[in-house]
Amino acid sequence: MNKKVTAIIIGIVSVLIVLLVVLLAFNKDSYDGDVISVYYLNNISSPVSEPALAMVKVPVGRSGDRVEQAVRILLSDPVEDGLSRPFPIGVKLLGIAYAGEDITVHLSEEYGELYGVALACANACTVLTLCEIEGVSTVSITVEGKPHPAFSATKLSVENIVTGDMSLRPVELQAVLYYSDGNTEYVVGERKNIIMRENESIARYVVEELIKGPDSDSSAEGYKRIINPNTKLLNIEVSNNICYVNLSKEFLDGLYKSKAIEVQTLYSITNSLCSTESIEGVQFLVEGERIYGNEVMRKNESVIGHYKDETITINLYVISQDNKYLEMLPTRIDAVSGFDIERLVVEKLISGIDGYGFMSVIPKGTMLLGVERDRQTCIVNFSKEFTSNYADNYDMNLIVQSIVTSLTSANNNIQNVLLLVEGKDFGDGKPIYPDNSLVGVG
Numbered sequence: 001m002n003k004k005v006t007a008i009i010i011g012i013v014s015v016l017i018v019l020l021v022v023l024l025a026f027n028k029d030s031y032d033g034d035v036i037s038v039y040y041l042n043n044i045s046s047p048v049s050e051p052a053l054a055m056v057k058v059p060v061g062r063s064g065d066r067v068e069q070a071v072r073i074l075l076s077d078p079v080e081d082g083l084s085r086p087f088p089i090g091v092k093l094l095g096i097a098y099a100g101e102d103i104t105v106h107l108s109e110e111y112g113e114l115y116g117v118a119l120a121c122a123n124a125c126t127v128l129t130l131c132e133i134e135g136v137s138t139v140s141i142t143v144e145g146k147p148h149p150a151f152s153a154t155k156l157s158v159e160n161i162v163t164g165d166m167s168l169r170p171v172e173l174q175a176v177l178y179y180s181d182g183n184t185e186y187v188v189g190e191r192k193n194i195i196m197r198e199n200e201s202i203a204r205y206v207v208e209e210l211i212k213g214p215d216s217d218s219s220a221e222g223y224k225r226i227i228n229p230n231t232k233l234l235n236i237e238v239s240n241n242i243c244y245v246n247l248s249k250e251f252l253d254g255l256y257k258s259k260a261i262e263v264q265t266l267y268s269i270t271n272s273l274c275s276t277e278s279i280e281g282v283q284f285l286v287e288g289e290r291i292y293g294n295e296v297m298r299k300n301e302s303v304i305g306h307y308k309d310e311t312i313t314i315n316l317y318v319i320s321q322d323n324k325y326l327e328m329l330p331t332r333i334d335a336v337s338g339f340d341i342e343r344l345v346v347e348k349l350i351s352g353i354d355g356y357g358f359m360s361v362i363p364k365g366t367m368l369l370g371v372e373r374d375r376q377t378c379i380v381n382f383s384k385e386f387t388s389n390y391a392d393n394y395d396m397n398l399i400v401q402s403i404v405t406s407l408t409s410a411n412n413n414i415q416n417v418l419l420l421v422e423g424k425d426f427g428d429g430k431p432i433y434p435d436n437s438l439v440g441v442g
Contacts, residue, residue, distance in 0.1 A: 086125035101137035112143035186305035274299035325440040363389035
């Protein structure tokens with residue numbers, strides 16, 4: 001190597017060393033160039049005295065679009081320890097539109113997967129950051145050019161962002177979210193750690209997460225969303241340990257496709273909410289109207305996929321939503337020692353799928369006085385309430401066929417059923433055979 005080449009190399013190395021020393025000596029606190037105030041999230045380990053959001057001065061070049069620079073910084077990990085980015089990895093900046101002091105930030109579809117506390121925090125960090133830039137008063141954030149499905153406000157400003165009391169301590173809770181098993185038969189639970197502020201509603205988070213559906217890893221394991229993704233949570237409140245869930249009309253789309261789907265959807269929400277502290281029951285409303293009257297649903301262990309108690313799976317035949325036919329509903333019943341399957345089936349029809357009367361078509365107050373078999377006939381004796389409390393909610397012929405078809409399905413040795421009320425013949429006193437023409441697709 002000649003002397004000229006050696007001198008050039010030494011010169012280059014010297015320049016690099018000088019640049020390295022300058023970079024190592026850089027202190028953003030004493031930096032006199034341009035900076036942007038960027039808001040990040042404090043980690044869960046932050047002490048109670050720390051706010052939920054933290055502002056950091058980030059140096060930027062003197063040229064370039066300040067708004068674009070700020071958004072790209074928000075989409076990146078902060079350098080400081082103890083802070084985290086407000087957006088999950090994968091959210092991309094698609095573009096920015098300007099209309100005077102109104103800024104619209106177009107983000108990729110991953111932004112649309114944010115809900116609840118996570119969405120509020122991301123919006124708060126974005127608005128607080130951008131509105132500190134001169135000339136910016138309001139900020140709109142879209143999902144590929146469309147409004148976020150869970151956020152109604154079109155323009156956000158420092159005055160109207162939803163941040164709650166940012167001085168409250170972040171807490172970590174655990175919830176069990178029940179999704180579909182993918183076979184419209186049972187629900188399966190997934191434990192999730194939740195980071196939220198002390199004044200946030202865990203019930204709201206649970207329902208919004210169920211609407212959002214499982215993440216990609218959970219989906220790969222077989223967890224499936226069953227709630228219509230266009231459903232919106234209009235309101236949720238807890239009073240006397242009962243959670244009142246008010247959903248948009250989209251919730252009903254597909255709900256009554258079959259009793260199996262209806263049961264799985266309702267218990268996806270009910271079991272999830274009743275797994276949280278202080279909630280013991282759930283009442284469903286759509287657009288403010290109760291869809292099951294005053295019925296309060298309770299947690300039902302028997303619809304959980306990994307339910308391990310000794311049970312028998314049978315097919316109950318329940319009346320369809322339009323009161324026109326019967327639907328088959330796979331149901332678990334406890335295997336009680338010493339009791340025949342016929343008695344267990346009828347008691348399940350009386351008590352409903354949850355043991356509290358939900359979806360029971362038997363007139364309220366009816367008691368089972370006896371069940372016995374005489375060759376191929378099952379004799380069922382009901383209390384007087386079977387007829388005296390009949391209220392035209394369901395067609396009596398369908399109620400009778402619900403009993404007959406469920407019993408003959410549970411025991412192939414039974415061909416017909418004789419119904420008694422207080423020991424006296426019901427109807428014409430003849431055994432009743434199942435009418436398969438009344439059975440629809442469930």
